[in-house]
Amino acid sequence: MAHRKESMRNGRGSALEGLLTAGLDEGKSRFTLEDGARIAVVGGGPAGSFFSYFMLGMAQAVDLEIELDIYEPRHFSHAGPAGCNHCGGIISESLVQILAAEGINLPATVVQRGIASYVVHTDEDAVRIESPVREQRIASVFRGNGPRGGADTSRESFDGYLLAMAAERGARVVRRLVSGVRWVDGAPRLEHPGAEGATYDLIVLAVGVNSNLTQLVRADSGPAPAASTRTTRTYICAFQADQQLVQDVLGNSMHVFLPTLPRLEFAALVPKGEYLTLVVLGDDIDQELISDFLDSAAVRRCLPKQCVPMVCNCAPLINLRGADRPYADRLVLIGDSGVTRLYKDGIGAAYRTAKSAAETAVLHGVAAEDFERHYRPVCRSIEADNTIGKLIFGTTHLFKVSSHARRAALRMAAREQGRKGRRRMSSVLWNLFTGSATYREILKDTLHPAFGAGFVWNLAASLRPGRRELKGTGGAHAQGHARPVVR
Amino acid sequence: MRKATLGQSYADGEAIVRQGEMGSSMYVVQAGEVEVIREAEDGEHRLAVLGAGDFFGEMSIFEREVRSATVRALGSAQVLTVDKRTLLRRIKEDPFLAINILKGMSKRIRELNRELVRARSGPAAGADMKGSEGRTR
Numbered sequence: 001m002a003h004r005k006e007s008m009r010n011g012r013g014s015a016l017e018g019l020l021t022a023g024l025d026e027g028k029s030r031f032t033l034e035d036g037a038r039i040a041v042v043g044g045g046p047a048g049s050f051f052s053y054f055m056l057g058m059a060q061a062v063d064l065e066i067e068l069d070i071y072e073p074r075h076f077s078h079a080g081p082a083g084c085n086h087c088g089g090i091i092s093e094s095l096v097q098i099l100a101a102e103g104i105n106l107p108a109t110v111v112q113r114g115i116a117s118y119v120v121h122t123d124e125d126a127v128r129i130e131s132p133v134r135e136q137r138i139a140s141v142f143r144g145n146g147p148r149g150g151a152d153t154s155r156e157s158f159d160g161y162l163l164a165m166a167a168e169r170g171a172r173v174v175r176r177l178v179s180g181v182r183w184v185d186g187a188p189r190l191e192h193p194g195a196e197g198a199t200y201d202l203i204v205l206a207v208g209v210n211s212n213l214t215q216l217v218r219a220d221s222g223p224a225p226a227a228s229t230r231t232t233r234t235y236i237c238a239f240q241a242d243q244q245l246v247q248d249v250l251g252n253s254m255h256v257f258l259p260t261l262p263r264l265e266f267a268a269l270v271p272k273g274e275y276l277t278l279v280v281l282g283d284d285i286d287q288e289l290i291s292d293f294l295d296s297a298a299v300r301r302c303l304p305k306q307c308v309p310m311v312c313n314c315a316p317l318i319n320l321r322g323a324d325r326p327y328a329d330r331l332v333l334i335g336d337s338g339v340t341r342l343y344k345d346g347i348g349a350a351y352r353t354a355k356s357a358a359e360t361a362v363l364h365g366v367a368a369e370d371f372e373r374h375y376r377p378v379c380r381s382i383e384a385d386n387t388i389g390k391l392i393f394g395t396t397h398l399f400k401v402s403s404h405a406r407r408a409a410l411r412m413a414a415r416e417q418g419r420k421g422r423r424r425m426s427s428v429l430w431n432l433f434t435g436s437a438t439y440r441e442i443l444k445d446t447l448h449p450a451f452g453a454g455f456v457w458n459l460a461a462s463l464r465p466g467r468r469e470l471k472g473t474g475g476a477h478a479q480g481h482a483r484p485v486v487r
Numbered sequence: 488m489r490k491a492t493l494g495q496s497y498a499d500g501e502a503i504v505r506q507g508e509m510g511s512s513m514y515v516v517q518a519g520e521v522e523v524i525r526e527a528e529d530g531e532h533r534l535a536v537l538g539a540g541d542f543f544g545e546m547s548i549f550e551r552e553v554r555s556a557t558v559r560a561l562g563s564a565q566v567l568t569v570d571k572r573t574l575l576r577r578i579k580e581d582p583f584l585a586i587n588i589l590k591g592m593s594k595r596i597r598e599l600n601r602e603l604v605r606a607r608s609g610p611a612a613g614a615d616m617k618g619s620e621g622r623t624r
Contacts, residue, residue, distance in 0.1 A: 058583070096493055097569040098577050100515040103587055105540055105567075106493065108518070114493045133568050135495035352580070359583060378580070436573075 029365025031330060033201055035065045039361075040190055040200040041171070042178045042213065044072025045085050045143075046347050047335025048206035049162035050354035052171040058362040068171045069198075071178050071190070076144050076160030079152075083144030085159055086210060086316035087346065088236060088270060088279035090115075090254070091139040093131070093436040095348040104165070106139055109156040112272035113140040117253045118433055120410065121298040123260055124403060127410045128253065129426045130417060136252060138434060140272045147238035147275060147312030155273070178213065181205075181331070183222025188330050201330060202366045204357065206350075208336040209317045223328035223368065227337070230321035235280040235290055237313035241304050243274040249304045250276065256433045259296050260400050263289055265343065265393060268433070269302065275311075276303070281343055285315070318346070322383055327371035332357045339379045342389040345435030349382055389439035392432065392446075408459035415458070424451045492518050494567035497560035506557040510547035511571045513588075516540065519564030524557045536561060545588050548574055 033039075039055065041048045052068055059066045076083045091099075091106070099106070114136025118129045131137060141158035167173050180191040181203055190197035207213040209231050217224040255269040264282040280293060293299060322339025326332065334357050335350040356378040357371070364370045399406045409425060416423040428445050431437035445451060494517045497503055504510060506526050516539050523535040523543060534556060537543060543558055548571050560566075578585050 054583075061586075094573050094577075097567070097573050098584065100517075100542075100567050101513070101569055101574055101577075101584060101588060103540065105515060105517055108492050111493060133495075133570075135568060136493050137567065139493055355581060355583070359581075381580075 029370050030367040031201075031370075032365040033059075033064060033066060033361060037064070037066045037201040038198070039066055039068045039202045039204065040198070041068065041070045041204045041206060042181075042190070043206035043208065043335075043337075044070045044074070044076075044163045044166075044173065045159050045206060045208060045335065045350070046162055047208075047337075047350035047354045048072070048204065049159070049166045050351050051204055051206060051334055051358050052166035053162070053169055054355045055358040055361065056166070056169040056171060058358055062362060064362065069174050069200075070163065070166060070171050071174050071176055072163065073175050073177045075175075076157035076163065079145045079150050080148030080312055081144075081314065083157060083160075084314075085143040085208070086236065086314045087143055088268065088277055089141045089143055089158065089272065090268075090270060090344075090347075090435075091141060091158070092345045092348050093137045093434050095345065095351060096137050096139055098351070106141070106158075106161070107156070109154065110141055110158050110161045111139045112142060112155070112275075113252060113270075114138070115140060115252055115254050115270075117251075118430060119253045119255045119302075120413070120429055120433070121255060121257045121259075121302060122399070122403075122406045122410060123296065123298055125407060125410050126298070126301070127414045128417065129413055129430050132423075132427070132430070138254065140254070140270045140277070142272065146273075147240070149311060150238075150240070150275065180213075180216035180218060182218035186222070188217075188222070202361055203331050205331070205333045205337055206335045206354070209319050213337075217328075217331065223331070225323060225328045225331055225333055226325035227323045227333055229319050229323055229337070231317040232283060232320050233285055233315050234282075234318050235278075235285045235313070235315050237278050238272075238311050239276040239278065239303070240311045241274060241276060245304050246271050246274060246276060249302075254433075255302055257293075257296075257298050258396070258399060258406070259293060259298055261289065261292055261296065264293060266396075266433075267293060269299075281318075318343070321386075322379060325372075325376075326379060327368055327375060329368045330366050332361075332366075332371055332375065339382050341382060341435065342386040342439070343393070344433070348435065352378055352382070385438045385440055388443050392439055392442060404459060404462060407462040408455060411462050412454055412458040422450070424448065424454055492565045494565045497521075497564045497566060499562050500559055502557055502559045503564075503566055504544055504554050504556075504558045506555065507553050509551075510544055510554050513542055513545040513548050513569045513571075513574070514558070515542045515567045515569060517565040517567050520561040521558050521564050521566065522561045524559065525555075526557060542569075542588075542591060545592065547571065548588070 041052050048070055052070055056068060074083055115138035116131050116134065116136045120127050120129065142155065143159050144157050145155055146152060163173065176192055178190050179193050181188050182191060184199060187199045188203045189199040190203065205213060209229055215227060250271040257267040263284055264280065267278065267280040270277040270279065280290060319336045319340045323333055326338035334353040336346060338353050340346045340349040356375050360370055360374040364374050399409065412425040413429055416426045424445060428442055431442050503514060503521060516537050518539055520536055520538050522533055523537065525532045525534050546552065546555065
């Protein structure tokens with residue numbers, strides 16, 4: 001058990017330690033981790049595994065000996081809900097690159113499909129937007145071992161892969177359910193159903209928003225984070241199809257839908273091996289909305305008719321507003337249970353919050369004010385960007401009410417494909433739907449005079465009769481599935 | 488049939504970066520092998536063979552210079568491009584990210600030092616060096 005101490009380390013360490021600790025505060029933290037410190041991570045999803053992986057790596061870099069337990073009762077090798085963390089399973093372009101720079105390269109057993117392009121569908125048209133570098137830099141993955149009844153030993157769960165990576169670095173995975181956190185003699189202690197658990201120097205809650213565990217910190221026994229979040233329900237389902245059919249019809253593209261249906265923000269169809277995952281985002285999503293969406297012309301154009309419908313489905317919550325204060329003394333919330341990005345790149349947000357929390361704990365301390373000073377800015381940055389994201393998604397309603405605006409946007413993007421120079425509309429749409437850039441950067445791009453001028457020009461052009469031209473794509477037509485693409 | 492690897496495919500002998508060209512990306516080998524070639528007046532010299540997980544071209548992230556070597560696929564290889572801007576933007580928020588790249592560069596300097604010592608030790612040692620080219624960077 002580590003206690004308050006005067007200095008962070010006892011003077012030993014490498015030059016790397018000097019580099020890492022340069023610029024630390026002159027003031028000392030009330031609670032720092034010292035040799036023998038025990039850390040509990042509740043939840044073995046991406047946030048928990050990223051935290052553990054980086055925490056152990058940084059502790060080793062500064063010669064700090066810690067014990068780290070990850071509490072995760074599920075086995076991600078299970079197919080269906082038992083092993084799944086209920087998410088669309090897209091690793092954004094920017095996160096794929098950053099992870100590679102971190103030395104984390106996703107193997108072919110984890111990557112179900114490398115995505116190289118997006119096809120944006122409206123009620124009338126569709127346009128394919130190629131990756132700026134024309135390479136597969138977006139990964140579609142399964143969080144568990146695939147949809148219900150589809151277990152495959154040649155397939156590896158993304159969450160399972162990260163958890164194994166953390167375990168390889170020294171984390172102990174404890175297959176035990178956690179039911180609460182309470183304070184005993186000034187230190188947080190885990191509770192398990194019907195039993196008291198161990199006391200830790202730091203407890204990290206990486207439990208998402210689909211459990212109520214963040215509310216189970218006993219505030220009457222000690223400090224507790226302000227953990228309430230605002231959520232909305234989304235809808236995810238998986239279709240099964242022949243792998244060749246998925247390849248022929250959808251290729252290595254993710255298909256995004258912007259239908260005019262009320263309450264529906266957008267939807268995406270993601271190819272994954274012999275499966276297709278459909279993710280629907282919006283307000284108050286119910287079965288009627290899903291049925292209307294599946295019956296829409298855009299979906300019928302795109303979804304292979306031979307698909308076995310819905311081998312698996314769920315309606316998980318997603319975070320719309322993060323926790324006000326995702327930390328307390330010796331407690332920190334990361335990933336979705338703290339803050340995440342609006343509608344996309346949740347795994348990227350899990351990576352950022354997990355790493356920031358680990359850096360804070362190793363380099364600065366684990367008191368509430370340490371997290372306030374060093375961890376909260378990252379959370380605030382994500383929240384501030386989400387505010388801009390809400391503004392951007394608000395303006396997309398313009399496209400819902402105006403077919404001319406929709407056509408102009410797609411026309412502008414289509415004409416940019418294969419053209420040299422800046423692809424302004426393509427870049428905005430690409431970043432908006434891939435989550436590769438911040439909403440702030442997207443807004444900045446849309447405020448450029450050339451973007452506005454280009455849009456107005458295409459709006460005028462799309463209003464002129466006889467200017468619209470629809471062309472199909474070979475793969476889709478070869479299989480008899482019409483997929484018009486504006487050129 | 489499943490195209491599950493990330494990055495871009497390169498055929499045997501296909502250049503990924505060319506010596507003398509300006510670069511603004513680093514690369515991470517996802518599958519297969521690539522060879523690092525230094526082109527000189529007396530011909531080509533293989534500096535290293537890199538495999539899955541290895542990265543190259545990282546110098547262009549930190550300095551605005553032309554590529555110091557050509558890198559081409561040795562057999563078929565899958566290589567992921569990491570954009571300079573994406574990486575620098577992230578390093579700004581999280582300087583720790585640079586540590587991993589610095590560690591790799593530090594390891595290479597250490598290996599180069601070893602090679603230099605061996606080369607200066609004499610022709611016999613120089614002959615040994617040829618056998619160690621596989622991991623020299």
